[in-house]
Amino acid sequence: MIQPLRSELTRYLRAETVGGAILLVAAAVALIWANSPVGESYFSVRDTVVGISALHLELSIGAWAQDGLLAVFFFVAGLELKRELVVGELADRKKALLPIIAAGGGVVVPAAIAFAIGFGAPGMDRGWAIPVATDIAFALAVLAMTGSRIPTGARVFLLSLAVVDDLLAIGLIAILFTASIAMLWLCASALTFAGYAYAQHRRITTPFLYVPLALFAWYAVHESGIHATIAGVALGLLTRVRKDRGEAEAPATRLEHRIQPFSAGFCVPVFALFASGVPLNSDVLGELFTNRVSLAVIAGLLIGKTIGIFGISWLAIRTGIATRPANLFNRDMFALSVLGAIGFTVSLLVAELAMADVGDGTSLEIAKAAVLITSLAASLIGSALLLRRGRVHGARRDDERDGVLE
Known part of the structure; x- marks a missing residue:
């Protein structure tokens, strides 16, 4: 009886709706905890240092969540990207072109807006990168919950x-x-990656080889001075995605099924728990819509992402460089572009890295508060647009069905 229960739990954790919901709960708990009468305990737990001094791994719990647990998240992202590039939608050049072009616009325009608004502000020499990424779990969760009547091409x-x-x-x-x-x-780290790739080539499957290789790869990248999460995406991209004859499933598919629930159900929520605890005091709230750092993040995400993704997509479709997904229209693309403004996980990570050493920490708190409020706004606006578009698509399908019956 244990195995069916475990399989059912795994299946639910793998769903975007559940992963996104857990993420939101973790962020809400962090905000409530940090601003409660026992708020000091939140920061005490987050800043508690644990680790192995002999290996130079004495990190705070918050840093472990940032450097360690997010590496698992990026490993899953690497697996997803490799699968899409080799056997998925991105394997078809014409189909791949539009999301790739849109992603480029969704990085360049927000970064340019954030740089222009925040130029000269503390931490914005690198903080302009805060609004460049879309949160996969959060955005797909919103789409799954409110865009069920939108054609499947939207999710792809x-x-x-x-x-x-x-x-x-x-x-x-x-x-x-x-x-x-x-x-x-x-x-x-390069030699470790090469060893991992060779083991994949030789069709070795034992975790007794891959787990030590992955752990050492993470450690070597951490010690090299490069952010340790890079190890996760590198290993994901080196994993084989085509299954051999007689093989039930490819290693990438098998690993994604096993690790994604752990990533969605534990790693990302724990990171969100220790990254989202922003003290919403009068200083932060008072500066949220006046401080150039927060204005740069808000404008970069909400305006830059929407304009960058939709604008470059519209231009690419209009000029014939790329084609729009089947049964999707400009208004659908606009709604999806708004969902692209949900930064959250990676945006919080970049804020931590860019603002950690600035002043008394107020800039970091303001930047993180801006990410949180903008991601929430984008999810609400995107949900409203998707629900409206869902009704339009539903009505169109009903009309087509009535026409066939007649």
Whole structure:
């Protein structure tokens, strides 16, 4: 009786609606806890240092969630991207072109807006990267809950878009937040990645090889000075996605089924728990709509993402460079573009990295509050637009069915 229960739990955790809901609950708990009478305990737990001093791994619990647990999330993202590139929608060049172009617009325009508004503000020399990424779990959860009547091409477009712009965001993290590189550790990580790829090529399947390789790869990247989450996406991209003859499923599919529930049900929510605890005091609330850091993040996400994704998509479709997904219209694309403004996980990560050493921490709190409120606004606006578009598509299908019956 235990196995069916476990399988059912795994199936539910794998669904975007549940993963997104858990993420939202974790963020809400963090906000309530941090602003409650026992709020000091939140920051005490988050800043408690644990680890192994001999390995230079004495990190706070919040840092472990950021560097360690998010590496699992990025591993799943890497698996998803590799699968889409090799056997999924992105394998077809014509189908792949639109989400790739849209992701590019959804990175460049928000970054440009954030840079222009926040230029000269503390931390904005790198903080302009805060609004560049779309939160996969959160955005897909909103789409699943409110866009059930929208054609399935919408989910494929949004998933492909989010995966590609997360990859671009990961590249920015590697470039912007690497102060110095320890070449020996970088070489060690490269050799570990090569060993992982060779094991995949030789069709080795035992976790007794892959788990130590993955752990050492994470450690080597961490010690090299590059953000440790890069190890996750690199290993995901090196995993085989085509199944051999006689093989039930490819390693990437098998790993995604096993790890995605852990990532969605534990890793990302725990990160959100320790990243979303912003003290909403008078200082933060008073500056939320006047401080240039928060204005840069809000405008970059809500305006920049929507304009960047929809504008470049419309232009690519209009000029014939790419084609729109089947049965989707401009208003559908606009609603999906608004969902692209849900930054959350990666945006909070970039805010932590960009603002951690600025002043007394107020800039970090303001930036994170801006990410949270903008992601919430984008989810509400996007939901309203999707519900309206769902009614339009439903009415159109009813008319077509009535026409056939007549």
